Amino acid sequence: MSAFSQVFSHPSMGSPAAAGLAPGMSLSAGSSPLHSPKITPHTSPAPRRRSHTPNPANYMVPSSASTPVNNPVSQTPSSGQVIQKETVGGTTYFYTDTTPAPLTGMRSFKNYHRTACRTEGQIIEVFPNYHIYPPTAPHVAYMQPKANAPSFFMADELRQELINRHLITMAQIDQADMPGFRLVNTKCMVLVDMWKKIQHSNIVTLREVFTTKAFAEPSLVFAYDFHAGGETMMSRHFNDPNADAYFTKRKWGQHDGPLPRQHAGLLPESLIWAYIVQLSSALRTIHTAGLACRVMDPTKILITGKTRLRVNCVGVFDVLTFDNSQNNNPLALMAQYQQADLISLGKVVLALACNSLAGIQRENLQKAMELVTINYSSDLKNLILYLLTDQNRMRSVNDIMPMIGARFYTQLDAAQMRNDVIEEDLAKEVQNGRLFRLLAKLGTINERPEFQKDPTWSETGDRYLLKLFRDHLFHQVTEAGAPWIDLSHIISCLNKLDAGVPEKISLISRDEKSVLVVTYSDLKRCFENTFQELIAAANGQL
Template sequence: MDDVVSHSRKPVVCRYFAASGTCFYGNDCQFLHNSIPRSSISPTFPIHLFSSPSRSANSTTASISTELSLSIIEIKDECMHKAQELSISPDIQTAGESNSSLFEENVGGTTYYYTPEDDIKPNHEDLTIQNHGGQATDKIAHTAVLSRRIQSPNQLVSTSQQPNHLFSVYSGPSSFLLSCTGQQRSSFFMNEDIRADLIQRNSVALLTSDPALFPDLPSDVDHYHELVPLETHTLNQAVKSNTYGLITSTYKASNSKTGMRYCLKRIHGYRVTSAKCMSMVELWRKVQQCHLVTLREAFTTKAFGDHSIVFAYDYYPGAETLLTKYLASTAPHLDPFSSDPSAPRPYTMQKNRMLQQQAGKGVLPESLLWSYIIELCSALRSVHSAGLAVRALDPSKVLVTSRGRLRLCGGGIFDVLTYDSSSSNVSALIPHYQQEDLLALGKLILALACNSLLALQRDNVPTSMDIISKNYSSDLRNLVMYLLSTPQGSRAKNIQEVMPMIGARFFSQLEAATLHADYLEDQLARELDNGRLFRLLGKLGTVVDRPELNLDSTWSETGDRYLLKLFRDYMLHPCTDDGRPWVDLAHIVACLNRLDTASQDKICLTSRDQQNVLVVSYAELHQCLETSFNELQQAALAPSHVLGASSSNEQ
């Protein structure tokens, strides 16, 4: 019987059948009895986070990308059917001749208008997007849903088009990333390891000091405040630095002018004799390199109760030195006057045996060691090209940040401390210091390769080179030999000569860095629209259910705000047919995207008491939100006397 009357039915879904699954008109109803239950919409996110029991079985057989596209299409189509059922044509009051194409029905005092047209005319809206410079604008056509039709109860055909720059969904990682990084599945969120690393860094950056532990710590040092000690020995007493030969302390501090955090290196009890030494600080400020901790400024202060000089560097939260990461276990054995009778003494066979045991526990992978060599050579090349020398290439002065990135720190301190104002040529000794940098680089590589600082002892060098020969390639051994060798004659060593020794390994490092950049770009794409959607939710939250505005307690319950309140319920508080909460993040994201782009798609909004039913488009809701939020901003920025005058007038 359905086949006999199907040709005379209007291509609009029967609202009685869509609401309850039955229609008292039966087969004589002139509308379609094909409904799209919400239970057919699959969740697009992990089941344990956003899922409904009625939909968990439907989501296990489809991929994430398929679920997302299907869910969005189904949500759009459901909203479109409701809009076709309940939409009121704007031409009813202005064009009387168009009434013949509308069908009117009055139910419970509410008049509903239906149209037999199942194709929606495309509505183009010009959006002007201005670039950051404010000089060029692009006209971008915003196209609404085109030509949607239901062919069967289980088949949906949609040719909807949305502007890609405004309404986008993460499409999953590229195939080459899957093969290179070993990812097995797509996810719509940032990798948990990266998230944990960033959270850890933010937590370290926000740490504050306990005044009970540091009662003598000043609250302000020049234009820096919120000082936090970064060295554990600061709790007990100041310790003399083995590198500089002076008592030093390191702090984290915030700049009062910019709000940015910096690392302050304080030299205790040092009085600057000549202001000319600050010219070296200016030279170091110009050296900008990705493997070098940039020196920002240096100043003298009496805030600590003495004459101190403070060097301000860029701050990298959570960084550790090569000494603490790889060589801390061997550092105590460097003291030849240790009170421990079992401690090895210098120049003994016991020290050689301990060195071999230390190397036998495991050495660094050669690929990682070459990566460190390339990064250190890159930093030295930039410093030497600027006519400067590091002079502090020590394991305690090389920071290890995220993913094995090395950064040299402490640049410029030696230049200020040893500045000779009486010398006519302060740069005369720079070539000599650069040769010392190359020697220090060779010692650092030797210590890392042998996994022990004892490898730097003169009597242990032959044993250390044997360890390198057994565990690493001949190229690494030749590089260490070159750096530790004494220049022959007048020909000095040069950092540029290290590049041929690195050879093709430089390209491996470049490929790894490029791949990691692609990986981070993919992680960024996952979180691309989060900030935009959060701002939109923030604007919506400031308007909806506001207690009062300008002493008007009914402001949020009238006019445009009432529509936004109903939209909030439609987006965040939907329920299934049997009254259970329907939690689907894809529905929320789709609603916010349509609201932000002012889509012409229409939705049916119902009040909580079921007495009011409104059919509006996302474009109208977008205009309501902008108008209400602008009104809110004007009230927030209005002078206090204007608000007082308005309140007195209302009284």
């Protein structure tokens, strides 16, 4: 597909012929002066984009109508064409339109077309025949945190996050910091194959494990999916060097008792539950597959975005600490490792609740639970106690689901609302590729110094018309002579050009001595023919 190809064809109401201009006036005007036109817009076209086309061509007039035409301004020949006469500034212009006439009695819509015929109980859908940008979806607008959010492009915060991820994707690590390792037993590859089958939204997927000597020594390589911009839970929540000291002095009762959560620097309970839901979901998938996580640790849990968690480095300990005594059954100790996963999950949750790793030390466990009891709900306290307390029976990660309860639906609702916001941002960008191709085509035509040894090529014929359209897009000024810049005007005009709507437009030469009144369908014809001429020359067909 060519880089300048259209995304899709645009519906039109017919194939309007070129506008017939007054005698002596042609679309192929002569060379233009070099100074800027004085086009003085009074209002932004944004309100007009939501209304019917101003000054539309009088098309779709039935040729079989029995009523004689008494209006001297327009005449309807037997062929179904419409000839319209209009006087602007003392100059008379004649317009023709060969759009096929509709059936007698059918109502015509200006600048709109129908997608289906009426049947009993069916509603006719009417759409504009050019690209139009709808407003923000109501369910997204009501939860929009910023009143001045961009209308045509994605949110600045999301854009910056994506740019940062693209930058980090190209980064490399220093291979000298990675020590060598020799794999002594290949029986563990059975576990690697099991890990490669696990796909979960909260697990960094293991893709391949292999040995190599490409780094001047025996090396064992683990290949995982790369999530740019991720940071460990340790880095985000436990990286403050003063946190433990402050936590020890102020939260272990050395003063008048623990401070309220909002004053003690503790995490919101909703954030902790969001982490619990994701980590327990990852453990549930791993344990169901007959494996054990063994890396439930703040240094191995990645956080991307605001609250998205992924368990990293899965399968590493299954390879590095593989016991040769398990040659006959590599899964023999998995049940024991799964119980250790639940204890590790409890320690992670307790550390988050205390906002410090000091809380999971054995000598501080009792005081840490007192802090949780004072500042958090009983469900969170019971969940931590269940995970950290030894049981006489085999426990399962499914046992904590009643403690999570309806909070699971809160996280599901938050994820779906986040998806709605991202889809709305995507909808703002969906047409930008098409508009860029239009501007790129227009840029290859305008101001071309020479074509086929003709230095005046871009200043004559259809190219001159496109040059005036370029001035109409970008070079308008206010009544005071200041530049008039309106993004909605540019986008609206480009959309109408791409669709070739029959709306008329006045193009003024830079010396203000010529006014060309044409339709967007005329401009589109000139635009496509001129660009095809360039393509033919580039391919050596001229």
